[in-house]
Amino acid sequence: MATVRVVVGGAVFDQGRLLAARRSAPPELAGRWELPGGKLEPGESAEQALVRELREELGVETEPLERLAGEWPLKPGYVLQVWTARLVAGEPRPLQDHDELCWLTPDRVDDVDWLEQDRPAVALAARRLAAMDQAPPR
Ligand SMILES: Nc1nc2c([nH]c(=O)n2[C@H]2C[C@H](O)[C@@H](COP(=O)(O)OP(=O)(O)OP(=O)(O)O)O2)c(=O)[nH]1
Secondary structure, rough: OOOOOEEEEEEEEOOOEEEEEEOOOOOOOOOOEEEEEOOOOOOOHHHHHHHHHHHHOOOOEEEEEOOOOOOOOOOOEEEEEEEEEEEOOOOOOOOEEEEEEEEHHHHHHHHHHHHHHHHHHHHHHHHHHHHHHHOOOO
């Protein structure tokens, strides 16, 4: 059986908002919004891959929190797994793969045109974020 490669997406939270990133490439995905992240490299854990990708793509330091239950098919041979993550340092900038970023409150997550394959994870992330906001850590 062919191996399936994992793409790790980050539901990055800060101040009660979720970060969305607009892809600049490839042409079939450009202009659509996604959860920033990328492919797991050999020998890396998903959390390590996520922290590396978010550093490379956005210039920020993040702390993975938890994996959202589920796995979503992407192009053939790839699946998306999503972790929530907390912004630890830096202000995200579209350094690689993206041309625009925006922060969305849970009630406004549908304001951007997400890639179809990201929508279930985005809905889960928004619910998670709304729940966190109602019970902030002491
Ligand atoms: N990062 C990310 N990729 C997604 C999402 N949804 C989705 O269909 N994809 C697709 C786009 C790409 O075909 C693939 C991930 O590739 P990528 O280009 O982000 O990964 P990478 O940074 O590791 O890229 P590279 O090493 O191939 O340059 O998954 C998503 O939410 N986040």
